[in-house]
Amino acid sequence: MKRAFGFLLAVSAALTGLAGLTPAARAADAGVLHIYNWTDYTAPDLIKKFEKETGIKVTLDTYDSNETLLAKLKAGATGYDLVIVSNDFVKIFIDQHLIQKVDASSMPNFKNLEPRWQKRDWDPSADYTVPWQWGTTSFIYDTKVYPGPVDSFSTLFKPPAVFKGKIGMLGSPSEVINLALAYEGAKPCDSDPKLMKETLALLQAQKPFVKVYNSDAIDDRMISGETTMSMEWSGGAARVRARKPSVRYVYAKEGGVGWMDNLAVPVNAPDVDNAKKFMNFMMDPENAALETKFAQYQNAVPASAQYLPDSITKAPEFNPPAGYKIAFSPGCDVKATKSFDRIWTLLRQ
DSSP: OOOOSOHHHHHHHHHHHHTTSOOOOOOOOTTEEEEEEETTOSOHHHHHHHHHHHOOEEEEEEESOHHHHHHHHHTTOOOOSEEEEEHHHHHHHHHTTOBOOOOGGGSGGGGGSOHHHHSBTTBTTOSSEEEEEEEEEEEEEETTTOOOOOOSTHHHHSOOGGGTTOEEEOSOHHHHHHHHHHHTTOOTTOOOHHHHHHHHHHHHHHGGGEEEEOSSSHHHHHHHTSOSEEEEEHHHHHHHHHHOTTEEEEOOTTOEEEEEEEEEOBTTOSOHHHHHHHHHHHTSHHHHHHHHHHHOOBOSOGGGGGGSOHHHHTOGGGSOOTTOOEEEOOOOOHHHHHHHHHHHHHHHO
């Protein structure tokens, strides 16, 4: 589930907003696991099953972005045993000593992970995290509005006239700009000045066609027809298509942007043992499938497929084409982040 606002600007704003608040300060509650996750991203049946099998009660708080989570932990919020961090933020959380080592590779169910997800670029030794869900970022469009064919990001960034005022873009600078970089044949986080100038020009030329820059309510806008083309994540695209069959998710010939959300334990977690129990629980095939049924994103446990319906496992959004190039960003450095925020500021003026 991705993502929200520019790292430097959003964290600064979030910290300011949190400065006058009392952090969530809980003592360790015996038999209680406190989870902090993205909004609408935790399967209720998964929580019920964990509580029934372990006797551990679960409480859930939610947030809307990695930046909100980062700012809250930096501001001193305590009481959370588990948080969900996206791949491009894991290194930031590690470097700022906000999450602790859990030695995931020693957990009994670690063997169930697909080998490529046992060693991830953002956590190569599985010291800190366990996979939650993953997917791709691309765009969707209504084939009744534009019959196509569509096989390139050029349709999104240099759209036909029929889409004027009808395009939805995500509200995250990093996601919008990294998708534009994919169209331009560049790697995520590339901040070469000439490329940044070209990217700004591309996005400014697209702007008259954009209805909204917002990562919320994408499904509702597409289904109602308020937008007829929109940036979207793979699982969200599947949910939209289920309600509006004329909508198609595009696997562009330029390739796409991949992401993975990861379970992590804050350094001040009251109950590390219960957190590790949940991490191990999530690497069980049946449990991983429960979350995928709910959110409709891929998980990292291949054996979970036996517990999933064909409507998910055979969905085009769930199955990138053979040879499709997916670029996972390990996280942008400060230089790239500043460049992205500058582009975003100029674009939104």
